[in-house]
Amino acid sequence: MTQQRTTKQFEAIRKAIDSAGRPLSIEEIHDVASRTVETVGQRTVYRVVRQLQDEGMIVGVSVPNGSDRYELASIASKHHHHFHCKACDRFFDVDGCPGGLKKMVPKGFVLEHHDLTLSGLCAACA
Ligand SMILES: [Zn+2]
Ligand SMILES: [Zn+2]
Known part of the structure; x- marks a missing residue:
């Protein structure tokens, strides 16, 4: 069960970034993902975001005096x-x-x- 929930959360987070069309903060990813999966904690969002970064699917956009945003690597490369x-x-x-x-x-x-x-x-x- 835990595994399935994790997969659902992962998918919701991945989809949130994928369909945003603009760079999102952790908070924004959390907001969007929470609409699809009720039980997604901010810590899970952090973990999945780091995982997607490690896999090279997304990249961080550093923001001076603000929280980092994240966008698809395919967009960032252009x-x-x-x-x-x-x-x-x-x-x-x-x-x-x-x-x-x-x-x-x-x-x-x-x-x-x-x-x-x-x-x-x-x-x-x-
Ligand atoms: Zn505005
Ligand atoms: Zn330029």
Whole structure:
């Protein structure tokens, strides 16, 4: 029985991340998974998230001064950026990249990577 419940919880958590279409925090994953499986504890969410990370299915999105978000590795592997809504604290994927950042780099430096998070209000909060 325990095994079956664990599998159900695992599936609910995996599905929550899979169908979100945006990076989710542990709390958000917990909220969504709780709608499908009644008995899913936050600790279980942590454990499954770590397991999915180890398996390479999802990756963490580190958030300065906030809790980490998680997104599918298949999405993370495509260069994209995020929008953070200050009102509801949700993260969204945004299309495109301004580019041209090499111009900002001091002479002799080699640019290898950039992170960019836009912030403001999402459509629901604006
Ligand atoms: Zn919002
Ligand atoms: Zn970019």
